[in-house]
Amino acid sequence: MTDWNAMTDAEFRKEVRQFFEAEYPEELRHLPHRPKFAEIEHWHRKLHAKGWVAPAWPAEFGGMGLNAAKLLIFYEEQQRWGVNRGRDMGVQMVGPLIIKFGTQEQKDYWLPRILTCEDIWCQGYSEPGAGSDLANLRTRADIDGDDFVINGQKIWTTMAHDATHIFMLVRTDPEAPKKQQGISFVLAPMDQPGVEVRTITTLSGETEFCEVFFDDARTPRENLVGELNKGWTMAKALLSFERIFIGSPSLAQNALGQLESFARGRGAFDDPVFRDRFAQAALDVEDHAALYARFADQLKRGETLGADVSMLKIWVTECFQRITELMIEAAGPDGGSIGPLQVGNINVDVLASFYKARPTTIYGGSNEIQRNILSKAVLGLPG
Amino acid sequence: MTQTDILSSEQEDLRLLRESVRTLFERAGGSDRARQLRDAGGGFDPEMVRELAEAGVFGVAVPEDQGGLGMGLAAGGVIAEEVGRVIAPEPVVSTIGLSLGLLRRLCPDHPKMAQLIGGEISLAVAWQERGPDGAPADATCRYADGKLTGGKAWVVGAIGSHGFLVVAEQDDGPVLVLAEADAQGLVIDKRTQADGSSLGELSFSGTPAAELASSGAVLTALAEAVADATALAAAELVGLSERAFEITLDYIKTREQFDKPIGSFQVIQHRAVDLNVMCEVAQAGVREALAQMDSETDPKVRAPIASRAKARAVTAAKKITRDAIQLHGAVGYTDEFDIGLYLNRALVLSAWLGDDAYHRRIWFETREAEGAAQ
Numbered sequence: 001m002t003d004w005n006a007m008t009d010a011e012f013r014k015e016v017r018q019f020f021e022a023e024y025p026e027e028l029r030h031l032p033h034r035p036k037f038a039e040i041e042h043w044h045r046k047l048h049a050k051g052w053v054a055p056a057w058p059a060e061f062g063g064m065g066l067n068a069a070k071l072l073i074f075y076e077e078q079q080r081w082g083v084n085r086g087r088d089m090g091v092q093m094v095g096p097l098i099i100k101f102g103t104q105e106q107k108d109y110w111l112p113r114i115l116t117c118e119d120i121w122c123q124g125y126s127e128p129g130a131g132s133d134l135a136n137l138r139t140r141a142d143i144d145g146d147d148f149v150i151n152g153q154k155i156w157t158t159m160a161h162d163a164t165h166i167f168m169l170v171r172t173d174p175e176a177p178k179k180q181q182g183i184s185f186v187l188a189p190m191d192q193p194g195v196e197v198r199t200i201t202t203l204s205g206e207t208e209f210c211e212v213f214f215d216d217a218r219t220p221r222e223n224l225v226g227e228l229n230k231g232w233t234m235a236k237a238l239l240s241f242e243r244i245f246i247g248s249p250s251l252a253q254n255a256l257g258q259l260e261s262f263a264r265g266r267g268a269f270d271d272p273v274f275r276d277r278f279a280q281a282a283l284d285v286e287d288h289a290a291l292y293a294r295f296a297d298q299l300k301r302g303e304t305l306g307a308d309v310s311m312l313k314i315w316v317t318e319c320f321q322r323i324t325e326l327m328i329e330a331a332g333p334d335g336g337s338i339g340p341l342q343v344g345n346i347n348v349d350v351l352a353s354f355y356k357a358r359p360t361t362i363y364g365g366s367n368e369i370q371r372n373i374l375s376k377a378v379l380g381l382p383g
Numbered sequence: 384m385t386q387t388d389i390l391s392s393e394q395e396d397l398r399l400l401r402e403s404v405r406t407l408f409e410r411a412g413g414s415d416r417a418r419q420l421r422d423a424g425g426g427f428d429p430e431m432v433r434e435l436a437e438a439g440v441f442g443v444a445v446p447e448d449q450g451g452l453g454m455g456l457a458a459g460g461v462i463a464e465e466v467g468r469v470i471a472p473e474p475v476v477s478t479i480g481l482s483l484g485l486l487r488r489l490c491p492d493h494p495k496m497a498q499l500i501g502g503e504i505s506l507a508v509a510w511q512e513r514g515p516d517g518a519p520a521d522a523t524c525r526y527a528d529g530k531l532t533g534g535k536a537w538v539v540g541a542i543g544s545h546g547f548l549v550v551a552e553q554d555d556g557p558v559l560v561l562a563e564a565d566a567q568g569l570v571i572d573k574r575t576q577a578d579g580s581s582l583g584e585l586s587f588s589g590t591p592a593a594e595l596a597s598s599g600a601v602l603t604a605l606a607e608a609v610a611d612a613t614a615l616a617a618a619e620l621v622g623l624s625e626r627a628f629e630i631t632l633d634y635i636k637t638r639e640q641f642d643k644p645i646g647s648f649q650v651i652q653h654r655a656v657d658l659n660v661m662c663e664v665a666q667a668g669v670r671e672a673l674a675q676m677d678s679e680t681d682p683k684v685r686a687p688i689a690s691r692a693k694a695r696a697v698t699a700a701k702k703i704t705r706d707a708i709q710l711h712g713a714v715g716y717t718d719e720f721d722i723g724l725y726l727n728r729a730l731v732l733s734a735w736l737g738d739d740a741y742h743r744r745i746w747f748e749t750r751e752a753e754g755a756a757q
Contacts, residue, residue, distance in 0.1 A: 269751075275744075275747055276740065276743055276744065276747075278747070279694075279743040279744070279746055279747040280743060283668075283691055283694055283695060283743065283746070286668065286691065287664050287665070287667065287668030287671075287691075287695050288664060290664075290667040290668045290670070290671035290672075291663055291664050291667035291668070293667070293671070294667050308663075311656075311659070311660040311663060311664075314656075314660055315660055315664060368653070371652065371653045371656040371657075372649070372652070374656045374659065374660075375652035375653065375655060375656050376652075378656075378659070379632060379652075379655055379656065379659060380636070381632075381635070381636065381644075381646040381647065381651075381652050381655065382636065382643075382644050382646060382647045383643065383644075383646075383647030383648075
């Protein structure tokens, strides 16, 4: 078993980069959509054979056991090369939760199946009445013999139509005095009569989001992870690393690279106004990367990130949107056209980038919610 | 020693430097001192200059074998941030960046070096000229037979300085000369700025001056010194922005309307968060830029890094100080509240050595030129 953490950062980065560059299929680089498992299965098998499916998991569970510093490098290289994250809800969300709060039986059963993608997971958190106010969720799980019986509806469930299992926050005690209490974390199979999945067509015409309806769906009681009615605290405990990841500079950096090639090909830099706006965007990305590095250094020193890390997400997602808006401007009369536009020897899908940037300020805690968090937790503002 | 140990020990150096400069300014009265000096006519305090020198401030970026601390621009930035926090009027950035920046590159053995580092004197650098239309123009100020003729504009720290380092032209190219403040034929026209400080417009008519250096090296050193000063001015703006934000945050927590602190209203909260984020991005970007300038020797690479820093710092300082006035409401428009001092100082520092639009243009053009060269 390799001790990756014993390597220098540079050695480790080289190792990861070489593997991605040599092994990742060219046609899957920078995929503009979320793939179904079949589309990336070949790559997943390579990753699995290498033992690299779960970089953050401890080695004893089949992970790479990377510390925070190495983990950041792994993700930076993944994003730099445009390596698709694959169907990683199991690895990113369910696995860490089971490792932290699960029973030995749960670990033995579920973790290997996550690594092989025998089980493919989707996340059942949001509901029609529980978006930013997630604790308002109403999907119920009532105990009936050895099972939970689930009734209700989840929404914005990414790739639920290509998942075998769902991990979900459900209400198990409707009488709890506070709405954050009485929520539990349960696992459930998708392939059963009480579960119905409908895809949602997005603005860009994609169907990666779904609605999932539960009508007396069942899951065994042993699929409760952690304590009954303690799901809210557990789900929150998972988010700390996610919060720097969601604010990483890569999306904006990639878009900026695309914008530059496209704008150059289209002669947009002849316009001094465009030049200035490009310079603004480029410097916005560069200075964000400096701030990101400050938080990354904190992680590397073994410190826990504070609520202030939310500022990365606010800045980078809004910057990403401005960059894609500049792309539309540079496209001129082609700015409303669907599909790739040829410029020199590259293809740029201007609208795909624009659409991709829109939900970034909504998901992962909308930017307004992030501002609420910062104003209270960091600035100490009242009320 | 692991990488982490090195990192934290470097930070420890800078932390100690920051603390000592901050304590010094606070003991002297913080931003109240800036108000007092402004009301007294807009100069700086020579005694404070000596105290800063004792703390090693002016020689911070001068190599140790030239009598400085050899801590580089990153440390200069720490000092500049502290100057910005209390809007101190002493010519700290112009001395570290311009005067000593020029002398240490062109004539490190000159006795004025030690006097500058020791805070015994201050020297203002006169390098820009005003054209007939009032805008910056090419240098025409002449130096021949030991005498200067012509004019220089936008000289920071001119009032109260002991002399001028003048970049002029002679028959065989550029020259750096030293003219004493009381030299014959030197007239200083004072232009008062928003913060009460002043810029000097100098005119020389046969003014005696001593040659310090000549040839192309003068312009190279000048460009380097200007890049240093530009990046340090960015750091000063970062410190200024941080303090302006803190003052504003305190205000919105205490000012009550509709029976509540105005900081409990979401619209105010979100604006405050945006200013905070802007401030943090500026701090991270400018500190990274200064560290990069310390590890780069190629002037062609260093100049756009300085431009990146100044562009960011000016954008942030303008936004933060102007929104700060808005968040203070009507009292923000009065001279009584300190926040206005920060707005006024930001105006002055933004205009000095190029504002954000100017530096974005320089940054972009340098990048294009590099791309074309490759």
